[in-house]
Amino acid sequence: MSGQSFGRDKRMLDQASFQRVFDEACYRISHKNYLILVRPNSGSGARLGLVIGKKKVPTAVARNQIKRLVRESFRRHWTQLPPVDVIFLARSGLNISASQLYTQLPKAWIKLQEEVKNTGRTES
RNA sequence: GGAGUCGGCCGGACAGUCGCUAUCGCGGGUGCUCGAAUUUUCCGUGAUGGGAGUUCGGGGCCGCGAUGGAGGAAAGUCCGGGCUCCGCAGGGCAGAGUGCCAGGUAACGCCUGGGGGGCGUGAGCCCACGGAAAGUGCCGCAGAAAAUAUACCGCCUAAGCAGUUCGCUGCCGGUAAGGGUGAAAUGGUGCGGUAAGAGCGCACCGCGCAGCUGGCAACAGGUGUGGCAGGGUAAACCCCACUCGGAGCAAGACCAAAUAGGAAUCCCAUGGUGCGGCCCGUACCGGAUUCGGGUAGGUCGCUUGAGGUGUGUGGUGACACACAUCCCAGAUGAAUGACUGUUCUUGACAGAACCCGGCUUACAGGCCGACUCCUUUU
Numbered sequence: 001m002s003g004q005s006f007g008r009d010k011r012m013l014d015q016a017s018f019q020r021v022f023d024e025a026c027y028r029i030s031h032k033n034y035l036i037l038v039r040p041n042s043g044s045g046a047r048l049g050l051v052i053g054k055k056k057v058p059t060a061v062a063r064n065q066i067k068r069l070v071r072e073s074f075r076r077h078w079t080q081l082p083p084v085d086v087i088f089l090a091r092s093g094l095n096i097s098a099s100q101l102y103t104q105l106p107k108a109w110i111k112l113q114e115e116v117k118n119t120g121r122t123e124s
Numbered sequence: 125g126g127a128g129u130c131g132g133c134c135g136g137a138c139a140g141u142c143g144c145u146a147u148c149g150c151g152g153g154u155g156c157u158c159g160a161a162u163u164u165u166c167c168g169u170g171a172u173g174g175g176a177g178u179u180c181g182g183g184g185c186c187g188c189g190a191u192g193g194a195g196g197a198a199a200g201u202c203c204g205g206g207c208u209c210c211g212c213a214g215g216g217c218a219g220a221g222u223g224c225c226a227g228g229u230a231a232c233g234c235c236u237g238g239g240g241g242g243c244g245u246g247a248g249c250c251c252a253c254g255g256a257a258a259g260u261g262c263c264g265c266a267g268a269a270a271a272u273a274u275a276c277c278g279c280c281u282a283a284g285c286a287g288u289u290c291g292c293u294g295c296c297g298g299u300a301a302g303g304g305u306g307a308a309a310u311g312g313u314g315c316g317g318u319a320a321g322a323g324c325g326c327a328c329c330g331c332g333c334a335g336c337u338g339g340c341a342a343c344a345g346g347u348g349u350g351g352c353a354g355g356g357u358a359a360a361c362c363c364c365a366c367u368c369g370g371a372g373c374a375a376g377a378c379c380a381a382a383u384a385g386g387a388a389u390c391c392c393a394u395g396g397u398g399c400g401g402c403c404c405g406u407a408c409c410g411g412a413u414u415c416g417g418g419u420a421g422g423u424c425g426c427u428u429g430a431g432g433u434g435u436g437u438g439g440u441g442a443c444a445c446a447c448a449u450c451c452c453a454g455a456u457g458a459a460u461g462a463c464u465g466u467u468c469u470u471g472a473c474a475g476a477a478c479c480c481g482g483c484u485u486a487c488a489g490g491c492c493g494a495c496u497c498c499u500u501u502u
Contacts, residue, residue, distance in 0.1 A: 005142095005143070005144095006143060006144070007144090011457070012457065017457090018457075049457065050457070051457085059474070059475085060198095060199090060474080060475050061473095061474055061475055062474095063475090064460095064461090064475060065461095067458095068144095068461050068462075069461090069462080071143090071144085071461085071462095072142095072143080072461070072462050072463090073462090075142085075143065075144095075462090076142090076143095076462090076463095
């Protein structure tokens with residue numbers, strides 16, 4: 001399996017997984033336009049979940065674009081990430097340009113990686 | 125050349141790398157799952173039994189390869205169908221919708237053709253376009269009066285009465301021509317007529333009625349006749365004609381763990397516990413297998429269809445028919461993308477969610493065809 005792939009094992013697929021992260025998120029990375037919640041998982045690698053509300057991003061085209069950008073960025077940086085569940089939440093006003101979001105996200109992944117390393121917490 | 129009308133089409137392109145998803149093919153890659161076989165083997169009971177392995181086949185997963193992968197509006201969810209489930213003897217009422225005529229269609233509030241009215245020099249465009257003598261309601265402001273009519277400014281003084289300076293004045297009246305108000309004032313114009321006037325009479329126009337001609341019809345034309353009914357509003361109630369059962373793919377169908385409870389059959393023990401002093405009796409308490417309901421979850425529904433394209437035939441046309449040919453998204457925490465490069469005209473509105481036919485709304489820019497008006501040149 002290549003590190004660049006983005007199969008079903010790297011996505012959060014059911015309600016239960018989402019609820020676990022919402023209930024006990026260990027880390028959160030906040031930005032004006034989005035919020036990232038993180039919780040270590042027992043699996044083999046990081047998994048991504050997306051929450052893009054219709055009220056936050058009104059048009060379907062914009063929602064799709066944001067999802068694709070975040071997924072793409074996650075896919076590229078997956079090898080650097082510890083085994084955690086990540087939820088990307090859109091906040092209102094996330095209608096910024098595509099390239100802007102794409103350049104911001106790597107910083108968030110690096111920050112996430114360092115924070116997990118420093119605290120050293122893992123799934124017990 | 126300029127201005128414009130109508131109809132149709134396109135909605136950046138190409139290459140490379142890395143991804144997502146569906147289908148197909150290949151691969152003894154597979155520690156998952158289902159079924160069958162088994163001369164294999166292990167465990168266990170009081171009894172039926174329960175695993176493990178091997179072989180074969182299917183599915184899933186994994187790898188590789190090939191191919192396909194958002195729209196003209198996918199949108200708004202405003203109409204009409206298909207498809208599901210529920211309801212339903214038949215009829216009526218209520219409610220909702222539609223509303224010139226004919227045709228097309230599975231159906232429509234859609235489309236086509238025609239009629240009528242309005243706008244435009246024109247190509248063309250627009251119309252909720254049945255009924256106001258069935259009834260009810262409403263009609264601001266202005267105006268005398270907004271609907272069983274009425275008389276503000278006016279006009280007249282013929283007839284009757286009174287007065288008189290014999291000019292006329294007043295009363296009783298007549299009238300709706302003119303003015304003024306308004307979106308709208310009880311047909312219009314002209315002539316006659318009259319005291320002044322008035323469909324009071326006549327001509328033409330308008331309107332109503334009757335029959336005639338053309339047309340399937342809406343309607344049009346012309347003939348005769350009636351002096352004229354009588355404001356507007358029906359996207360006010362209403363009347364008339366026609367149409368309509370309800371819910372929606374979270375429809376619906378199937379498979380089905382774990383846990384709890386239920387039913388049936390078999391097995392052995394005639395055992396334990398409660399009631400009881402004891403027997404009898406009665407209630408509850410095992411194991412195995414099977415069955416039905418059913419939750420999480422999964423599968424189907426799910427894309428071959430009132431389908432696209434081409435040709436021919438019929439029709440003014442919407443469209444229909446025949447033949448040939450093609451298969452063109454099917455996701456489900458929800459795919460159809462990202463990056464790099466080249467190029468042009470620098471890319472708008474915008475994302476399928478059961479499927480079709482419409483309507484409406486949004487939209488950078490571009491292409492094609494037909495037609496109209498103006499101007500110039502030959």
